[in-house]
Amino acid sequence: MEKKKVLFISQEITPYLPETEISQISRHLPQGIQERGREIRTFMPRYGSVNERRNQLHEVIRLSGMNLVINDTDHPLIIKVASIQAARMQVYFIDNEDYFHRKAKFADSKGKELEDNDERAIFFARGVLETVIKLRWAPDLIHCHGWFTGLVPLFIKKIYKDNPLFANSKVVYSAYNDAFKTPLNSQIVSKIAEDGIPKEDISVLSDPTFVNLSKLAVDYSDATIKGSESINEEVENYMKQSGKLFLDYQPADTYIDAYSEFYDKIL
Secondary structure, eight states: OOOOEEEEEESOOTTTSOOOHHHHHHHHHHHHHHHTTOEEEEEEEOOTTSOHHHHTOEEOTTTOOEEEEETTEEEEEEEEEEEEGGGTEEEEEEEOHHHHSSSOSSBOTTSOBOTTHHHHHHHHHHHHHHHHHHHTOOOSEEEEESGGGTTHHHHHHHTSTTSTTTTTOEEEEEEOSOOOSSOOOTTHHHHHHTTTOOGGGGGGGGSOOHHHHHHHHHHTOSEEEEOSSSOOHHHHHHHHHSSSEEEOOOOTTTHHHHHHHHHHHHO
């Protein structure tokens, strides 16, 4: 029987970024799922704080070179890759000079959230999916970690649904305690609509708060996971009431097996 393929998309992975709940899960979960007999691919953004030399990142020329148009502007998509030797696992990095060369992840040194976080999230989501197409790799399941991946479920179900690589992909969204405080740019609906998505399908983002972005991610996912022990109450209730398969919070010592069993249910 052919191995099931699982695509992990995360806003942060250790050791490339400091240890957080998301970065640790995004490091150990793919390894655990691979060790349980599945094929994996893993993606994260190449923030300016990722040390390329120490982590031995190198550009994958055959995957780079595409331009993604956001807000009527061309943005070159650069793909880099590094290996976590102990896990026999590669990590692909989505890079772009305009969006990811500054040191900040989502907020500057004074804590002010970046004004183009909306475009960065659009670029990251589309960049991952376009790269997977170039890899000609059809994921059975796509697991998104953190709010920065929150547009991936929408794009899978609306832009890429007719692509044979994604036609049968199931999408899982993990919600964490990682809320941003300042709503995203108010023009996000128009920027997403450029990709051919009707504005009424994303009307919840006319007020682009953390809660509304999370609700959009839930709406277009096939299943959801409570990734942190404590998450936004409104988001948690929305997940539970969505009618989608839902997995409650799992502690560190059991989550890999629990997630693996949950994947089986979804698939």
